Amino acid sequence: QSALTxxxxxxxxxxxxxxxxCTGTNSLVGTYYLVSWYQxxxxxxxxxxIYDVFKRPSGVSDRFTGSKSGNxxxxxxSGLQAEDEADYYCCSYENSDRLSVFGRGTKVTV
Amino acid sequence: xxxxVESGGGLVQPGGSLRLSCAASGFSLSHYWMHWxxxxxxxxxxxxxxINSDGRTTSYADSVKGRFTxxxxxxxxxxxxxxxxxxxxxxxVYYCARDKLPMEVWGQGTTxxxxx
Numbered sequence: 001q002s003a004l005t006x007x008x009x010x011x012x013x014x015x016x017x018x019x020x021x022c023t024g025t026n027s028l029v030g031t032y033y034l035v036s037w038y039q040x041x042x043x044x045x046x047x048x049x050i051y052d053v054f055k056r057p058s059g060v061s062d063r064f065t066g067s068k069s070g071n072x073x074x075x076x077x078s079g080l081q082a083e084d085e086a087d088y089y090c091c092s093y094e095n096s097d098r099l100s101v102f103g104r105g106t107k108v109t110v
Numbered sequence: 111x112x113x114x115v116e117s118g119g120g121l122v123q124p125g126g127s128l129r130l131s132c133a134a135s136g137f138s139l140s141h142y143w144m145h146w147x148x149x150x151x152x153x154x155x156x157x158x159x160x161i162n163s164d165g166r167t168t169s170y171a172d173s174v175k176g177r178f179t180x181x182x183x184x185x186x187x188x189x190x191x192x193x194x195x196x197x198x199x200x201x202x203v204y205y206c207a208r209d210k211l212p213m214e215v216w217g218q219g220t221t222x223x224x225x226x
Contacts, residue, residue, distance in 0.1 A: 034212075038213070045218050046147075048211060051212050
């Protein structure tokens with residue numbers, strides 16, 4: 001099974017910017033714009049914050065920005081706030097059946 | 111208000127079965143593909159299964175293929191996950207998620223514990 005690789009943890013101070021990478025081992029991340037990002041506070045429902053690499057759902061802060069270069073997608077959180085402390089997961093698809101796969105998650109500490 | 115509420119979790123012995131439900135409110139389930147995603151204790155999110163809007167097309171992660179069955183009753187606005195031959199490694203919080211934007215709406219989850 002292919003995988004999406006994320007750093008285990010990233011930290012920053014209030015007001016700073018941080019970037020979380022998500023590298024795919026198959027060509028789907030690089031070929032198609034089908035990467036999404038989820039924010040997950042423990043004990044709560046995960047929340048979609050970025051889809052199709054760089055699009056934001058209605059109501060999501062513009063401090064969250066998605067991008068992609070080659071086989072690596074990235075999530076940038078600018079103007080870091082205390083409430084951004086959470087786990088962040090990238091998600092894409094593997095193989096021709098387009099089965100969903102999540103990265104292992106990145107713990108963001110503010 | 112758009113809402114998904116999971117139920118049916120609990121403690122079950124290895125080899126046992128459990129059926130999870132995901133009740134939708136505030137929208138018609140029949141218009142959406144749906145997913146089940148799980149999170150084992152201390153671990154990350156893992157995609158489990160997906161079903162299309164009319165229930166005719168389903169997909170599964172390799173780890174549950176042949177043991178779990180996803181289904182839906184659009185008339186009851188409810189999604190299901192039948193879990194058979196449960197193993198300790200199936201212990202997790204199970205979430206259902208609606209798919210128009212990818213997994214755009216999630217429930218709060220229901221906890222499944224597989225232990226003797």
